[in-house]
Amino acid sequence: MMSEIKKIKNLKEFSTSADRFEGANLLCPGCAHSIIVREVLNATNDDLILAASTGCLEVCTAVYPYTSWDASWIHIGFENGSSAVAGAEAMYKALKTKGRLKQPERTPKFVAFGGDGATYDIGFQWISGCFERGHNMMYVCLDNEVYANTGGQRSSSTPIGASATTTPAGSISYGEKKNKKDMMAIMAAHGAPYVAQVSPSKWKDMVAKIQKGFAAEGPVFINAISACTTEWKFAPEDTIAITDLATDSLVFPLYEIINGTELNITYRPKNIVPVRDYLGAQGRFKHLFTKQYEYLIDEWQTRVDLKWEQLQRREEARV
């Protein structure tokens, strides 16, 4: 039975439509994780079976004897949120075959959340396995480009020039030396039916993608930019403004890839802002605004321009 796609009229209705993730949690004020999670959960009326890898979301939402989750939720370890939900999905299929589901008429959705550490780094093998096997699940990466839960160590999602505790900026170092790993391309290469990059500040675009993802048969990868007030070093009230700078500077372009081949750009900023503005708004890039390292800002701009051009070419060529 296909479940109906939920109709969402406006932001007010959307933001309050289903409280399966409670406001009572321990995430930092201004953390984008909670906004992203609510947008994912609120995009559907279907039942949800959720998993989280160890990280900010996990440690802040299930501290015994409390839980912030009004949907079944599981956490095992840092690397295996994907496999946890894949196992639950396998059990759903088994009990469906055997006629032992307690509510056989309902069609739960299976969603795993993980930070970029759990996704790009330590959990990568498990995610790849789940996608290769084709579980009917959605994996949402809450990409804040750093190991935020443990105090700001670099991950393979940390961009060049960011100062992290394990790649600190100093007199002879501009911070992180490696470019951010292209997870979108890697996950699309698995042949997944749907892969998309989303921003919680562009909520209409995001909800459309989450709903497309829920409607797809097979594994779906969502990469969500999650601005981190603590580690990116901006004021908690600026989360959405920073997120908008990321999408409008095209540092974090919004696009989708269907069946590993068909690429669509889903958001074209009316006024593209310079990358400099995005970098300048965050403390983690502060050292780039010195004589010694400012050449990196131009390099950043060039890199972003090239990527944007490449995405447009792929979209045009339908490859």
Add this chain to the structure above:
Amino acid sequence: MADTMELRDIEVWDGNMAASHALRQVQVDVVAAYPITPSTPIVENYAGFAANAYVDGEFVMTESEHGAMSCCIGASAAGGRVATATSSQGFALMVETLYSASGMRLPIILNVVNRAIGAPLNVNGDHSDMYMGRDSGWIQLDAYNPQHAYDLNFIAFKVAEDHDVRLPAMVHQDGFMTSHTAQGVHTMTDEQGFNFVGEFKPMNDMLDLDHPVTHGVQTEEDWHFEHKARQQHALMTAVIPKIEAAFDAFEALTGRRYNLVETHQMDDAEMAVICMGTSVETAMEVVNELRANGIKAGVVGIRVFRPWPMEQLAAVLKDVKAIGTLDRSSPHGTMGMLFNEISGSLFNTDTKAVLTNYIYGLGGRDLTKAHLVGIFNDLKANMDAGKPTTPLQQYIGLRGPKLSFF
């Protein structure tokens, strides 16, 4: 509905095949697994059953053993019967998740076909992986032959899934010596096997959509200790009575008797060896021969390794004067595990047996009858002297000069 398989009363099965048929007969809902020698045939046989409609659950071939146990945990928390198999390096890779499974009180069954752990890499049987799991909070049952590997799987499901227990269980068998050695195995019909374990009864199941549950929470110094204490409480109080009840029920059904501690010629034994796995049956043969010469020797086999049957062992050993503990795992810097555990089991009792330790069979090295005769000669000398006449720890069957410690 899965097809029924007609079995002969006695099938010629190796330990792997026996375990596979047990998993088939209890109709596991999800098997998530990753192949590794020597447990691979369990997974392959099961895949064959799935390909021919003899099982109708989900069979998930994962990308690693860690992924396999992670999937098993998700599946078990979702609410159904779950099992897998592994060995050695794969077991080691799983260890992190073993603690998760027991801490989350999920009744997963893991067939461990015991194998050495590298380096140096070795595919043959020893007990290094079994020993590695002993603090992980799982029930651990030990098979000595393919019949046991078959039977103990049914016992494991029945005990682990009991709502008073809700703990995962391992069924151990020796790599190659049991897993790849075909013997006659008495079977149950599919119906008998399934009914012995019964329908899976879910508890705190994620798939009960009207009653959401949170699995795998965070606790720090405020509650972690209490959670671990409850786990220990269940292991120490609930499990042994349930295992004994399952052994009784199994005997009533099949006529085959299992005990927490297996004994051979122990009623009037003056000296005994204690061991696990296939070595128990080798030792039984040697004891029969010694008995023919009037030597009062006996064998104690550990059947239930965790929880440790401390009182039962103390009772069985109360009258012996010399004990040899045989460990098939390198203790790496201390006495063998069985030496330490048996010491602990006897220390506050009246038993004053002379206790010694033998390290043997690492990486699949044979334990011969001659080795055991030599051990019993040591025990006889220790008994007569009333004190150790040899070093406390000796390596048996090692090439080159003799090695001993303490």
